[in-house]
Amino acid sequence: MKDSALVVVDMLYDFIDGTMACQGADAAIEGTLKAIGKLTEGTEADESGIHSTYPILFVRDHHPADHCSFAAQGGPWPPHCVQGTHGADVHDALLPYVKEDMTFFKGEDQAREQYSGFEGVNPAGQSLGEVLHLLDIQRVLVCGIATEYCVRNTAEDLLKDGFEVTVLKDALAWVDADGHVAALKAMEEEGIRIL
Numbered sequence: 001m002k003d004s005a006l007v008v009v010d011m012l013y014d015f016i017d018g019t020m021a022c023q024g025a026d027a028a029i030e031g032t033l034k035a036i037g038k039l040t041e042g043t044e045a046d047e048s049g050i051h052s053t054y055p056i057l058f059v060r061d062h063h064p065a066d067h068c069s070f071a072a073q074g075g076p077w078p079p080h081c082v083q084g085t086h087g088a089d090v091h092d093a094l095l096p097y098v099k100e101d102m103t104f105f106k107g108e109d110q111a112r113e114q115y116s117g118f119e120g121v122n123p124a125g126q127s128l129g130e131v132l133h134l135l136d137i138q139r140v141l142v143c144g145i146a147t148e149y150c151v152r153n154t155a156e157d158l159l160k161d162g163f164e165v166t167v168l169k170d171a172l173a174w175v176d177a178d179g180h181v182a183a184l185k186a187m188e189e190e191g192i193r194i195l
Contacts, residue, residue, distance in 0.1 A: 005055040005137045006039060007128070007158070008032060009117055009144025009151050011094055012061060014080040014087030015173065022146050022173040023180075029091055031171030032143050036097060039141075055135055056097045057128065059117030059144070059154060062088055062105040069113045081107070104128045116153035118161070128154075129161050139164040141195075143171030148179040155192050166193040 011032060012018075016025040039054045061081035069075035081088040090098055104127070106120030107113070114120065117128045132140065140163045142155045151172060158165045167187060174180035188194050 003137055004039075004139040004141065005057060005132060005135065006035065006141045006143070007057045007059060007117060007154065008094065008097075009059045009142065009154050010061050010081075010146070011058070011091050011144055012081050012087065013089055013091065014085075015061075015145040016091055018080065018087040019078045020080045020175075022175055023177060025145060025173040028143065028145060028171050028173040029093055031168060033093060035141065035143060035168055035171055055102060055137070056099075057131065058090060058094075058098055058103045059120055059128065059150070060088070060090065060103060060105050061107045061150070062120075063107045064110045066110055067107060068111055069107070075113070083108070101126075102131070104131075115150045116157045117150065118154065118157035129157075132158075132163065137163065139166070141166050141168055143168040145173040146180075147172045147174040148176065148183040152183045152187060155187055156190065159190060159192055164193075165191075166195050169194050 014020050015022050062083055063081050065082050066073060069077050070079045101122055101124060104117055104120035104122050121127055140158050142151060144151050155165050155167050184194050
């Protein structure tokens with residue numbers, strides 16, 4: 001499993017119980033914690049308590065207050081994940097696994113909507129794809145919120161970049177139940193494994 005990594009997409013308070021609370025969010029958090037537990041079981045933790053042999057990368061929506069995707073600016077969504085607000089924070093249960101250099105912020109440009117984690121960068125300016133390649137990762141597990149949008153876009157971009165991609169269906173939340181099912185079916189047809 002040393003060539004594998006977990007990518008956690010948008011497990012942020014606004015998508016869990018905030019302005020854009022998604023269906024299945026509580027179960028998605030539990031599913032993610034179970035996955036992390038299985039992946040790190042039997043591996044040595046470093047001084048911070050993190051099992052570094054299995055990288056866990058976080059993708060975070062991180063919008064300016066006047067982002068183009070917000071309804072007030074003509075976009076389809078209510079304000080969410082605004083920089084500096086509680087709604088933009090990773091859920092507390094997952095915070096022990098968050099590392100600064102393994103966190104990728106997307107949606108920071110006011111004029112651009114970014115669903116895919118591939119469009120985000122870490123504080124050093126590196127993209128998700130760059131870091132995964134630097135770590136010699138071949139297989140990527142993906143979980144998060146929301147299936148039809150940021151999870152699907154991230155998983156598809158990982159696949160296009162040559163990774164083997166598995167989406168963890170018990171660690172997902174969604175905007176619309178039918179959209180969730182349709183997105184899972186579409187990803188499977190594209191060659192993404194649904195587990």
